[in-house]
Amino acid sequence: MPTDFQEVAAECQTCQAKVMRCKHNYFSDEEKEIHTWEHRCKDCGFRETGGFRSDEPEDWPTEDPTHCPFCGRPAG
Numbered sequence: 001m002p003t004d005f006q007e008v009a010a011e012c013q014t015c016q017a018k019v020m021r022c023k024h025n026y027f028s029d030e031e032k033e034i035h036t037w038e039h040r041c042k043d044c045g046f047r048e049t050g051g052f053r054s055d056e057p058e059d060w061p062t063e064d065p066t067h068c069p070f071c072g073r074p075a076g
Ligand SMILES: [Zn+2]
Pocket: 012, 013, 014, 015, 016, 017, 041, 042, 043, 044, 045, 046
């Protein structure tokens, strides 16, 4: 499973730090694709996560699961 990880300019909701670690994971098999995204604050450890499943796409808040729902960056 490829993991991709970048530091992005985003504000922490808890301590107002200006940099978050943005992590994307991707998984697929014959039936489904899963994208998971995580923002984590390296100062206070606050985390927010989102996950897309192609078998339950209505749970996903944005149009494109290959872009982070928190900062909008593309995967990869
Ligand atoms: Zn923080």
